[in-house]
Amino acid sequence: MNPIKQIKLRKLNMHLKHSFTTSFGTMQDKDFFIAEAIDGEGNRGFGESVAFSYPWYSEETVGTNWHVMRDFLIPVLQDNAISHPDDVSALFEPIKRNNMAKSTLEGAVWDLYAKQNNQTLASALGGEKEAIDVGISIGIQPSVEALLDKVAYFVNDGYKRIKIKIKPGWDVDVLQSVRQHFPKIPIMADANSAYTLHDMEHLKQLDALNLMMIEQPLAHDDIIDHATLQANMQTPICLDESIHSLEDTRKAVELGSCKIINIKIGRVGGLSEAKRIHDYCRNNGIDVWCGGMLEAGVGRAHNIALTTLPGFTLPGDTAGSLLYWEKDIITPVVNVEDGMIRVPDQPGIGYAIDEEALEQFTVDVHTFHV
Numbered sequence: 001m002n003p004i005k006q007i008k009l010r011k012l013n014m015h016l017k018h019s020f021t022t023s024f025g026t027m028q029d030k031d032f033f034i035a036e037a038i039d040g041e042g043n044r045g046f047g048e049s050v051a052f053s054y055p056w057y058s059e060e061t062v063g064t065n066w067h068v069m070r071d072f073l074i075p076v077l078q079d080n081a082i083s084h085p086d087d088v089s090a091l092f093e094p095i096k097r098n099n100m101a102k103s104t105l106e107g108a109v110w111d112l113y114a115k116q117n118n119q120t121l122a123s124a125l126g127g128e129k130e131a132i133d134v135g136i137s138i139g140i141q142p143s144v145e146a147l148l149d150k151v152a153y154f155v156n157d158g159y160k161r162i163k164i165k166i167k168p169g170w171d172v173d174v175l176q177s178v179r180q181h182f183p184k185i186p187i188m189a190d191a192n193s194a195y196t197l198h199d200m201e202h203l204k205q206l207d208a209l210n211l212m213m214i215e216q217p218l219a220h221d222d223i224i225d226h227a228t229l230q231a232n233m234q235t236p237i238c239l240d241e242s243i244h245s246l247e248d249t250r251k252a253v254e255l256g257s258c259k260i261i262n263i264k265i266g267r268v269g270g271l272s273e274a275k276r277i278h279d280y281c282r283n284n285g286i287d288v289w290c291g292g293m294l295e296a297g298v299g300r301a302h303n304i305a306l307t308t309l310p311g312f313t314l315p316g317d318t319a320g321s322l323l324y325w326e327k328d329i330i331t332p333v334v335n336v337e338d339g340m341i342r343v344p345d346q347p348g349i350g351y352a353i354d355e356e357a358l359e360q361f362t363v364d365v366h367t368f369h370v
């Protein structure tokens with residue numbers, strides 16, 4: 001590919017329309033990085049970091065991302081020629097973990113590569129779908145009534161799957177109530193590691209609710225106990241936080257720790273590894289879907305492109321921009337119609353950057369010459 005000449009790291013601050021509560025806590029203000037890779041002909045590729053400001057989801061934060069991108073990852077890109085975006089994850093291999101930092105830069109290279117080749121990011125990845133099914137993730141609500149109202153709203157809006165956050169004290173009864181009101185809709189639960197094997201008998205009650213899956217019920221770094229739980233539950237277990245690589249995937253699948261995997265581009269270190277995980281799961285009968293990290297439009301666009309791969313058989317968390325943001329940094333915004341998103345046909349991520357919005361939300365910019 002044509003050489004990268006410049007990398008820009010912009011730190012943005014955006015305010016979510018609605019606060020988002022999980023078993024870990026509540027967030028509404030989001031700081032994150034947008035990486036821009038520019039070549040000698042002025043083509044611009046964009047990537048988005050999904051790290052939060054506080055290390056509750058993984059060990060990474062906006063702060064660690066800045067340190068690792070500036071001090072280690074960008075110097076690797078300055079010192080090495082790249083012929084294909086797959087080279088990036090190989091070049092970053094000697095640097096341990098820090099997958100969200102790696103993914104931010106690799107995503108910008110993938111977008112630049114697709115634009116240089118005048119193809120969509122979806123087609124550059126090998127995706128064929130022209131539209132993708134999407135679901136919605138509903139944070140923990142102040143009351144069951146409030147949750148039922150939200151479920152009714154999104155079911156009405158055509159979302160293909162409802163993901164409900166659970167935690168001890170807000171789980172079986174709440175899901176029973178949802179299932180009573182909505183006997184047929186596809187429902188899944190996301191526990192964000194709020195349980196242990198001591199809760200197995202309690203969690204087995206969920207088997208009566210015909211859930212699509214229960215996501216990450218046990219520890220964020222576990223696959224052994226999940227294998228024991230899956231052997232005792234009908235409901236398919238979906239792993240999210242436990243899976244950081246193709247190797248983690250292989251071990252979890254061989255142990256029987258899960259039947260479904262939530263692939264998040266940032267959590268696994270970028271699109272190349274996400275594609276490798278997709279291919280492995282497709283060859284081993286494991287369904288995958290694309291998780292969300294409350295992204296702005298650039299990250300959302302990358303999720304859409306990844307979801308066009310054939311093994312993404314289940315609706316993901318890539319809902320429409322305006323559910324999250326008053327104003328997004330892309331134009332047009334990501335729009336959901338009847339629970340589906342049409343895959344953009346423009347080169348790269350397929351959405352233009354809303355330069356004015358990008359400027360408005362940017363709090364810091366650093367430019368690196370490559």
Ligand SMILES: O=C(O)CCC(=O)C1=CC=C[C@@H](O)[C@@H]1C(=O)O
Nearest residue numbers: 022057137291292293294295317
């Ligand atoms: O982007 C979305 O709408 C999905 C958000 C979401 O469900 C999550 C974001 C980040 C961490 C978790 O709480 C949760 C998840 O596990 O997928």
Ligand SMILES: [Mg+2]
Nearest residue numbers: 190215216240
């Ligand atoms: Mg999850």
